Amino acid sequence: MYLLGHLLTEPVGVVHYMIVGAVLFTCGVVCMATKRNALGILMGIELVLNGANVNLIAFGSPYLRGAEATIGLDGQLMAMFVIVLAAAEAAVALAIALNFYNNFGSIDVDRANQLKG
């Protein structure tokens, strides 16, 4: 409440970005845990990666931290790598989901239980 109440007049800090990142991460984890549609799980993964990206950008931001504390461009470069890897992961996961859909006629992950012992 203290953080929110002063937000309209005070400058933002890393902690605000961390809170947004935590919200995105938690939403992604809950989405991955509850969705039965394989594409919904993929969307949860995208949310988790974005939460991580928000944190990396906040740590590298020159506006939010002092000159000796900021990690500078490294945070942005790591965020770029995360974006590229997320694109690769989405492509492969989508191909697997489409393959599953073609073979089973369903996109429900609860029905993917052939390897169950």
Added chain:
Amino acid sequence: MNWTSCLFLLCSLMAGGFAVAVVLSSNIVRMAFYLVLSLAATAGLFFLAGADFVGAMQLMIYVGGTLVLLVFGVMLTAQSQFVQMRTSSGELLTALILGGALLVVLVSTAINVPAWQPTSNPAVDSATPVITATPIGMALEGYRVDQLTQPDTALRRGMSGYLFPFIIVSVHLLVVLIGAAYLARAKRPVVERMR
């Protein structure tokens, strides 16, 4: 009135609110649309943090590329019984309780770190624009033009840049895309093969 903070509040509420909407919606098409809005608002947060190049890449690669891929996946599998897939309310309740506990832990940890509080003397004044596209491009090529004045020789090792990870991630993307094209290729129907 601090306009940066106001814009931050707007973007963060959009990002968080639509992320919650992704979780709570049970319609896969609406989920995809909410995810687009949430990721676009995250790009706004990147712009506000002075990461203009990464924000633009977020819009182009994520919103323009990855999510279009996802929407194609939704369209290719959108039979009527898969558009609405409800989770049982017991599972949803358990997941929400656990997620809430996780959120409380993360937020209370973030609030209690003194180094992450708003600073009064940032590295760059908020009225000064930072230019990141050229330094990022040079860093990917192996030259850290932003670290040339680094006095600490121990930190100068980071000046070698990101050429090697860049090559690894490029080859990785190539391999992954070939693999994805192989996995998703058109096959003969299963019935025909079983005969």
